[in-house]
Amino acid sequence: MPALWISRARIIDPASRRDSAGDLFVRDGRITPSLSGADRKRAKKIDGRGLVAAPGLVDIHVHFREPGQSHKETIATGSRAAAAGGFTTVVCMPNTTPPADNAGTIQYILDAVRRDALVKVLPTGCITIGMKGEALAPIGSLKRAGVVAITDDGDCVQSNELMRRAIEYAKMFDLPVMDHCQDLSMTDGAVMNEGDMSIRLGLRGWPNAAEDLIVSRNAILSAYTGAHIHMQHVSSALSVEIVRRAKADGIRVTAEATPHHIALTDATLSGYDTNFKMNPPLRTEADRKALIAGLKDGTLDCIATDHAPHTDYEKDREFDYAPNGIIGLETALPVVLEVLVRQSRFKLAHAVDLMTRRPSGILKLSAGTLAAGAAADICLFDPDEAWTYDAKAGCSKSSNSPWHGRTLRGRVKATIVDGRIVFPLAAS
Amino acid sequence: MTWTRRHLLAIEDLSLEEIEQIHATSAAFKKILKRNVKKVPALRGKTIVNLFLEPSTRTRMAFEMAAKRLSADVIAFDAASSSTTKGETLRDTAKNIQALNADMIVIRHAAAGSPLYLSRILDIPVINAGDGAHEHPTQGLLDTFTMKEHLGSMKGRKVAILGDILFSRVARSNIHALIKMGSAVTLVGPSTLVPHGFTTLGAEVSHDLKSALADADVVMLLRIQHERQGHRHFPSIGEYTSMFGLNKTRASWLNPRAIIMHPGPINRGVEIDSDLADGERSVILEQVTNGIAVRMAALYLCAGYQPEHVISSTE
Numbered sequence: 037m038p039a040l041w042i043s044r045a046r047i048i049d050p051a052s053r054r055d056s057a058g059d060l061f062v063r064d065g066r067i068t069p070s071l072s073g074a075d076r077k078r079a080k081k082i083d084g085r086g087l088v089a090a091p092g093l094v095d096i097h098v099h100f101r102e103p104g105q106s107h108k109e110t111i112a113t114g115s116r117a118a119a120a121g122g123f124t125t126v127v128c129m130p131n132t133t134p135p136a137d138n139a140g141t142i143q144y145i146l147d148a149v150r151r152d153a154l155v156k157v158l159p160t161g162c163i164t165i166g167m168k169g170e171a172l173a174p175i176g177s178l179k180r181a182g183v184v185a186i187t188d189d190g191d192c193v194q195s196n197e198l199m200r201r202a203i204e205y206a207k208m209f210d211l212p213v214m215d216h217c218q219d220l221s222m223t224d225g226a227v228m229n230e231g232d233m234s235i236r237l238g239l240r241g242w243p244n245a246a247e248d249l250i251v252s253r254n255a256i257l258s259a260y261t262g263a264h265i266h267m268q269h270v271s272s273a274l275s276v277e278i279v280r281r282a283k284a285d286g287i288r289v290t291a292e293a294t295p296h297h298i299a300l301t302d303a304t305l306s307g308y309d310t311n312f313k314m315n316p317p318l319r320t321e322a323d324r325k326a327l328i329a330g331l332k333d334g335t336l337d338c339i340a341t342d343h344a345p346h347t348d349y350e351k352d353r354e355f356d357y358a359p360n361g362i363i364g365l366e367t368a369l370p371v372v373l374e375v376l377v378r379q380s381r382f383k384l385a386h387a388v389d390l391m392t393r394r395p396s397g398i399l400k401l402s403a404g405t406l407a408a409g410a411a412a413d414i415c416l417f418d419p420d421e422a423w424t425y426d427a428k429a430g431c432s433k434s435s436n437s438p439w440h441g442r443t444l445r446g447r448v449k450a451t452i453v454d455g456r457i458v459f460p461l462a463a464s
Numbered sequence: 465m466t467w468t469r470r471h472l473l474a475i476e477d478l479s480l481e482e483i484e485q486i487h488a489t490s491a492a493f494k495k496i497l498k499r500n501v502k503k504v505p506a507l508r509g510k511t512i513v514n515l516f517l518e519p520s521t522r523t524r525m526a527f528e529m530a531a532k533r534l535s536a537d538v539i540a541f542d543a544a545s546s547s548t549t550k551g552e553t554l555r556d557t558a559k560n561i562q563a564l565n566a567d568m569i570v571i572r573h574a575a576a577g578s579p580l581y582l583s584r585i586l587d588i589p590v591i592n593a594g595d596g597a598h599e600h601p602t603q604g605l606l607d608t609f610t611m612k613e614h615l616g617s618m619k620g621r622k623v624a625i626l627g628d629i630l631f632s633r634v635a636r637s638n639i640h641a642l643i644k645m646g647s648a649v650t651l652v653g654p655s656t657l658v659p660h661g662f663t664t665l666g667a668e669v670s671h672d673l674k675s676a677l678a679d680a681d682v683v684m685l686l687r688i689q690h691e692r693q694g695h696r697h698f699p700s701i702g703e704y705t706s707m708f709g710l711n712k713t714r715a716s717w718l719n720p721r722a723i724i725m726h727p728g729p730i731n732r733g734v735e736i737d738s739d740l741a742d743g744e745r746s747v748i749l750e751q752v753t754n755g756i757a758v759r760m761a762a763l764y765l766c767a768g769y770q771p772e773h774v775i776s777s778t779e
Contacts, residue, residue: 235630236636236664237577238576238595238636239597239598307580308576308577308580349553352553353555353581354554354575354581355577
């Protein structure tokens with residue numbers, strides 16, 4: 037593999053507190069402080085002028101649907117979508133068919149990753165068998181098989197007792213537990229945020245309180261056991277406040293926000309467009325602002341996409357009956373740049389931090405840095421280039437995106453994994 | 465003003481002028497319905513498909529009657545024996561109906577927003593006959609038409625809507641129509657079924673029956689759908705009736721000339737005393753009759769005719 041020489045880029049590496057113009061060197065798949073004269077001659081040169089060289093983005097919440105739902109996405113197509121979006125490490129959720137609640141399924145996923153993946157794809161395992169919330173999955177075996185966390189994402193564990201035992205048990209393996217916070221008894225048949233819009237549209241509402249209750253529950257259980265719980269896709273203002281209070285008390289909780297929850301509100305649902313239907317649902321402007329404030333002061337730890345592919349024929353139907361979820365890997369960076377940097381005045385390095393070092397740290401991954409010796413996982417992007425997103429022309433197998441046809445600003449120019457250019461492929 | 469709308473999806477979309485056009489057209493058709501020969505040839509040679517994917521008696525029969533009075537051929541789509549039970553999507557069902565050369569679709573569906581969805585994928589007019597808890601525009605139009613017949617202009621009138629508002633498409637369509645017509649709308653019922661959020665639609669929300677009914681010109685009762693809400697939204701039918709059922713004492717709080725309305729089906733002895741339902745202030749059966757004229761107007765206008773055509777023919 038030839039060395040890489042990215043010249044005159046703006047290098048942003050929050051992990052090493054770097055934000056300066058300069059050259060970035062890669063040899064043998066790793067970041068290196070300099071190249072020898074001979075290496076420089078042979079190196080592949082990339083003109084970085086006008087571009088930002090950041091650590092490859094890290095997304096700790098994606099659905100790649102393999103095994104069992106490969107009509108929606110596969111590890112091959114999902115990892116290409118990740119590469120196109122500047123992501124070099126992604127963590128995939130276990131709600132596959134069958135669910136990833138046993139070591140055999142994890143092995144199947146890892147085999148597919150080795151064979152098909154363009155970026156680093158790390159599996160999670162289920163908390164409970166079949167994600168049914170009734171009995172613990174073989175968490176120790178899952179850990180040994182290679183999961184980086186456990187979660188019943190999509191099906192929140194309802195029993196407080198079972199959740200307590202799960203986190204207590206997982207703590208023995210230093211395995212984080214990620215939770216989709218939803219009190220199911222309060223959200224029967226719910227398809228959107230409960231509020232003025234659900235009243236107007238006549239759709240069943242999913243109240244903030246159903247999320248806030250479980251976020252509180254998790255904070256309390258984490259305080260009681262000392263185990264780490266990560267709150268997935270926080271969407272409610274009060275949940276942000278609960279996490280803030282828990283962190284102030286030294287409780288080991290972390291939390292993520294999605295690009296869509298910080299960019300959109302339930303006002304977008306007036307046309308019953310199912311590409312704005314997800315779980316948790318888009319909420320109000322006050323919630324959206326609270327999420328941004330939570331990201332600013334560190335209450336919320338990172339951005340995660342909840343990339344959730346569904347086919348056209350699954351999404352194109354009555355709002356009540358369409359599945360939840362949208363794809364997000366290929367639009368995450370420009371949406372975050374728009375909402376956090378341009379609208380909310382975050383420093384660019386802060387936004388990069390929320391998509392690299394911070395998510396990596398939650399799961400104690402080695403990703404998310406450009407420090408010398410680190411794996412050469414790099415995202416090279418133009419922070420200002422405007423482009424029109426065509427979801428159907430994207431790399432994901434599905435096109436269920438609320439940003440289809442929209443002009444976005446900020447575009448990934450190259451994605452590099454272990455020193456290999458994986459996007460755009462033509463350049464490699 | 466000319467009528468330009470091809471679909472009738474929601475009263476929220478309509479202007480006051482459009483509501484008045486439908487009312488005027490309905491009045492003309494009502495005159496025709498009193499003639500010896502009740503049929504007009506307006507939609508001769510046209511086929512209207514009643515795509516009712518949720519049970520309905522009154523609305524389906526009224527639409528069928530209206531279409532036949534306009535000389536259209538009517539095909540009733542029977543959900544129970546149809547391809548939807550075999551897993552066909554709504555899109556495919558609707559596309560097939562269009563491919564069979566239907567000229568118009570009347571849809572009733574349990575999922576809110578379905579008529580709007582159909583209007584975007586079909587080239588033929590779509591009439592909403594009730595979508596989930598969203599809207600039931602022809603019901604709102606026939607209710608306000610009936611109110612105007614009794615009270616004249618609805619501007620400044622006080623209308624109380626009593627009962628299960630949260631799950632009611634009839635309530636939403638009436639709220640939108642009445643607010644546009646300048647009425648004051650008070651929604652009343654238990655706090656779990658009449659959430660405060662309805663004030664954003666321009667209505668008042670009250671849980672005090674006496675003040676809500678005081679001097680009201682109209683009280684509209686909605687059926688308590690206890691089977692749908694389980695036992696979570698209020699303790700029991702008995703408690704509902706004791707707190708919010710309309711009886712003689714409570715009816716005396718109304719304006720003496722007030723009318724009592726109900727979109728049906730009524731549960732006698734639950735939301736309304738049997739005597740009141742049949743009493744002289746009740747216009748419940750007039751609502752049903754007016755439903756034919758209003759639906760004739762809706763079909764006629766969405767088929768591309770102008771109100772003046774039928775109005776001038778009856779003057």
